[in-house]
Amino acid sequence: MGFNDLHPMKWLLTAVLPLLTACGAEPGDSAPKAVQSAPGVLELGRIAHPHITESSGVVVSRKNPAVFWTHNDGGGRRQVLYAMTRTGQPLGEFRVTGALLDDWEDIAADDQGHLFLGDIGNNDAVRASIAVHQVDEPDLVKGRNGLVHVTRTFNLSYPKRPFDCEALVVWGESGYLISKVFNNEHAGLFRFSLTNSAPAQTLQLIGELRIDSPVTGADISADGTLLGIVAKNGAYVYRVNSDPARATKGKPYHTKFRPEQLEACTFVPEGLLATAESREIYLFTDGPFRTGPAKKQK
Numbered sequence: 001m002g003f004n005d006l007h008p009m010k011w012l013l014t015a016v017l018p019l020l021t022a023c024g025a026e027p028g029d030s031a032p033k034a035v036q037s038a039p040g041v042l043e044l045g046r047i048a049h050p051h052i053t054e055s056s057g058v059v060v061s062r063k064n065p066a067v068f069w070t071h072n073d074g075g076g077r078r079q080v081l082y083a084m085t086r087t088g089q090p091l092g093e094f095r096v097t098g099a100l101l102d103d104w105e106d107i108a109a110d111d112q113g114h115l116f117l118g119d120i121g122n123n124d125a126v127r128a129s130i131a132v133h134q135v136d137e138p139d140l141v142k143g144r145n146g147l148v149h150v151t152r153t154f155n156l157s158y159p160k161r162p163f164d165c166e167a168l169v170v171w172g173e174s175g176y177l178i179s180k181v182f183n184n185e186h187a188g189l190f191r192f193s194l195t196n197s198a199p200a201q202t203l204q205l206i207g208e209l210r211i212d213s214p215v216t217g218a219d220i221s222a223d224g225t226l227l228g229i230v231a232k233n234g235a236y237v238y239r240v241n242s243d244p245a246r247a248t249k250g251k252p253y254h255t256k257f258r259p260e261q262l263e264a265c266t267f268v269p270e271g272l273l274a275t276a277e278s279r280e281i282y283l284f285t286d287g288p289f290r291t292g293p294a295k296k297q298k
């Protein structure tokens with residue numbers, strides 16, 4: 001079932017703002033601002049840490065919903081994991097050790113206290129293989145600065161020709177990548193196993209998504225019902241009901257958004273939170289971006 005079967009109403013700003021204030025605002029933060037050019041989109045804040053120059057991935061902590069983990073695009077000396085609030089205020093930073101990330105593009109989380117670092121970028125398709133690294137989520141109670149060590153690496157090769165990628169999702173015993181394509185091509189959904197003990201594995205193509213804009217980030221809701229995606233032309237959401245492969249057979253709900261390039265996204269109770277290349281943090285609040293039962297059109 002696609003989101004063409006869902007009620008298309010916009011969530012009223014007057015209903016959303018009090019909920020945001022109660023659920024996530026930090027003391028001293030300004031109120032969320034409506035984005036005039038994009039109904040249903042709010043600006044929550046701006047990333048404050050001066051070293052986060054391009055928030056390429058973002059994921060909310062499964063341990064503490066007030067903590068959001070993000071990182072810069074690229075790798076090498078910049079492979080630092082940052083903790084921040086939903087409005088962009090810094091909480092901590094941890095240098096990643098045990099692996100050299102070449103092009104860190106996205107981050108994901110599971111319910112067992114792990115974070116997954118997607119070294120999946122492949123500009124100009126020059127890399128023959130990519131990797132996803134697993135770490136234990138740092139405990140900010142024990143310290144706000146330090147090191148985080150890679151505990152496992154998933155080495156991945158392409159089923160056919162290499163492709164660029166900026167979107168990683170983890171659900172159950174599988175990880176999923178969404179290709180970044182151009183020239184009106186449809187994005188591909190690929191899967192790899194989190195239980196495979198082999199030193200390397202080949203990505204499995206699941207199918208194509210009905211998205212022909214370059215995909216720059218993705219996340220799955222904590223209950224597995226929704227798959228959210230950001231691309232150059234806005235935000236998309238599929239109802240997948242604990243099976244990301246369902247997205248290849250459904251039609252997404254799409255909120256157009258072009259003022260800034262969105263780079264990453266993660267689900268919060270009020271919708272899909274996204275970070276932009278220009279440091280702003282946005283929230284997509286239309287009904288389909290919120291978890292819960294599907295609503296039929298009237």
